Amino acid sequence: MSRDYPKQSRFEKLYGIALSRQVKTEILIMLMSAELILAFSYLGFIIIPPVSLTTMHILVIVATMILGTKEGIxxxxxxxLTSMWKATVTGIQYGDLIFSPFRSGEPMRSLILTTARLWFALITGWMFAFYFRKERKHVYVGIALITMFSTWLHGSIAMAFMAGLFPECGVTVNQILTSWLSTNKLILYTCTMCMVCLLHYYLSRGHWRKELEVLSRSERTEMKLHMGY
Structure with a gap:
């Protein structure tokens, strides 16, 4: 029984609910499915002239915050993988094609470039793990700051990999460091911060917490019946 309900998982530490592995897996699958929907719909890249915003990184931040680093990865x-697929199938500009190992002309470099997404998740997970290692008085301030920095990190790591692997793209260190100084990015940081903080609020105090508690209890009951208790 103890194996199926790990002691003080991230979710339990934050929201006081011990999720079984099955429920945790279901939440992860739901987030991964939502990421697929974002990738292959207009919701993943929202354009409202003169502003264009990407939302693909948000669910990665959410997964690392509520579940943990491995789930975020x-x-x-x-x-x-969806970035690689879209670059291969629909890529036109060189900045898109370099994400495809089949069309960039440098397959190994493209594969390494793709790992920038994973490094973003890994570092974000480390930051949340460090922050949540003990109770925080002003938890929303920390979540907001980590979310904003992670959003900058998401783009900056990709740009740094591009500069190192495909210097012909013309990405400079100055561009990486000042990439947040744009209307698009400031709006993106604000929207991402608000979404992640609102999610934490609803999971902490809203109707969803009661639903998860009921789901967790039902999972435990099913397990006991299955084991013959």
Whole structure:
């Protein structure tokens, strides 16, 4: 029984609910499926002239926050693979084609470039793990700051990999460091921060917490019946 309900998982530490492995897996699959929907719909890249915003990184941040680093990397893997697929099938500009090992002319470099998504998830997971290692008085401030930095990190790591692997793209260190100084990015940071903080609020105090508690209890009851208790 103890194996199926790990002691003080990230979700239990934050929201006081011990999820079984099955429920945790179901939540992860739901996030990965949502990432697929974002990747292959207009929701993954929203254009409202003169502003264009990408939303693919948000679910990676959510997964690392509520589930953990490994789960965040799993969602980031969907992000990476769909980026590769879209670059291969629909890529036109050189900045898109370099994400495809089949069309860039440098397959190994493209594969390494794709791992930028995974590094983003890994570092974000480390930051949340460090922050949540103990109770915080102003938890929303920390979540907001980590979310904003992770959003900058998402683009900056990709740009740094592009500069190192495909220097012909013309990406410079100055561009990487000042990439947040644009209307698009400031709006993106604000929207991402608000979404992640609102999710934490609803999971902490809203109707969803009661639903998850009921789901968790039902899972435990099913397990006991299955084991013959």
């Amino acid at each position: 799993a969602v980031a893997m969907i992000f990476a």
